[in-house]
Amino acid sequence: MKIAVTSKAFAKNETLKSELQSFFPDCRFNTSGRLLNESELIEFLGDCDGAIVAMEQIQAPVLDDVNLLKVIAKFGVGLNNIDLSYCQKNGIPVKWTAGINRQSVAEMALGFMLMLIRNLYTTSNQLKKGEWNKSGGQSLYGKTIGIIGMGHIGQELTHLLKPFACRVLANDVVDINEFCEKNGVVSVGKETIYAEADIISLHTPLNTSTVQFIDATAFHKMTKKPIFINTARGELVNLQDLHDALLNGQLYGAAIDVYDVEPPTHKELISMPNLVCTPHIGGNSAEATLAMGRSAISHLVDSLLGAANER
Structure with a gap:
């Protein structure tokens, strides 16, 4: 054969x-x-x-x-x-x-959170250019984390976050109540995550109902200026709208491992100083x-x- x-x-x-x-x-x-x-x-x-x-x-x-x-x-x-x-x-x-590959992807999402919230990424890049920025960011401990898509990876990320005593808000189209009850997670609508989360991590599958469901309208609802993370599929996010949200200060920062076209063609987006971007290696x-x-x-x-x- x-x-x-x-x-x-x-x-x-x-x-x-x-x-x-x-x-x-x-x-x-x-x-x-x-x-x-x-x-x-x-x-x-x-x-x-x-x-x-x-x-x-x-x-x-x-x-x-x-x-x-x-x-x-x-x-x-x-x-x-x-x-x-x-x-x-x-x-x-x-x-x-x-x-x-859930462990691998969940670890990357957690790494992105720490890189951005503690200013590790930004200050490292600044130091390489000779800038001495002593801003240490904020602690991940106790923050509100919104996970959209509570499948295998979302659940694994929840477990990894437990030592940080985060308040975890979760959203999924299927019934996740049993998992939430066992793990101290609050099942909510996406609107609640947009309004209350300090960090939003995306873990939904790509289908006709989720194509670019994260767009300018969604970013406008993220009133706490959160960190936004996408390690799922690039087509879930309108990347031009993500660029605009970063540029306009609607987001504190973002991290993406996936793109609608790979390698990515959005040069202005990937050059943003508050964006961590990796070449689709989350599961690798x-x-x-x-x-x-x-x-x-x-x-x-x-x-x-x-x-x-x-x-």
């Missing part, structure tokens, strides 16, 4: 490559260092039985021309880049493990990379070799 790995991070990891090839000797890896476009994906996946994909757009035009594909395994979380309806209609299972700690890769491998083994053994 032939396996195609479109994920750049997987292709760079010799441990994962070796482990995959121990089950499937015939493998093809994306070593281009970039996302493959539609025509490249069709050629890359065309004669393969299984695929490990990351952020590539696996949509109907690609799948229409990939006739041998029996299973898709996700390297990471979030399935918004895969046409799930097409896969379901055409009998192509999409395998993934929810929350596989060494431990998370191995966990995501091994999860994808296990899904392929179960789906392809398991089915073969049953015959």
Whole structure:
């Protein structure tokens, strides 16, 4: 059986490559260092039985021309880049493990909070330019944190915040009351988070109802001039409106790890002095990379070799 790995991070990891090839000797890896476009994906996946994909757009035009594909395994979380309806209609299972990188992303969100609220990021950059700014910011301890999206990562972030005795406000479209009751979290509407949070951290999935739901209107409601953090998906936020909110003082600062176009094209935004910006590495700690890769491998083994053994 032939396996195609479109994920750049997987292709760079010799441990994962070796482990995959121990089950499937015939493998093809994306070593281009970039996302493959539609025509490249069709050629890359065309004669393969299984695929490990990351952020590539696996949509109907690609799948229409990939006739041998029996299973898709996700390297990471979030399935918004895969046409799930097409896969379901055409009998192509999409395998993934929810929350596989939650520790890695939650740690980044906590790190962003500390960098910004304690002025670590700003004063470090100033010192490199010869400016001696002794402003130490504020303590994270006891602050009100708003978490929008209380799934695996939001819950993990809640656990990481416990030593800081923060008041945590949470919002989700599903019932989170049981988790909130057990963990001292207050379930509220987004409007309450906008009005009361010192820090707002975004952890929602991307779908038709959440595209750019954080925009100028939402920033205007953030009356405490909070720190805003997005480690989820870039398309959740109107980045021009984020730039304006930072420029106009509606936000104390912001941190983003994701963008609507990657690498980002919003040069004015990423040059803002009170914005921490990283190249979509939230889920890419060494431990998370191995966990995501091994999860994808296990899904392929179960789906392809398991089915073969049953015959």
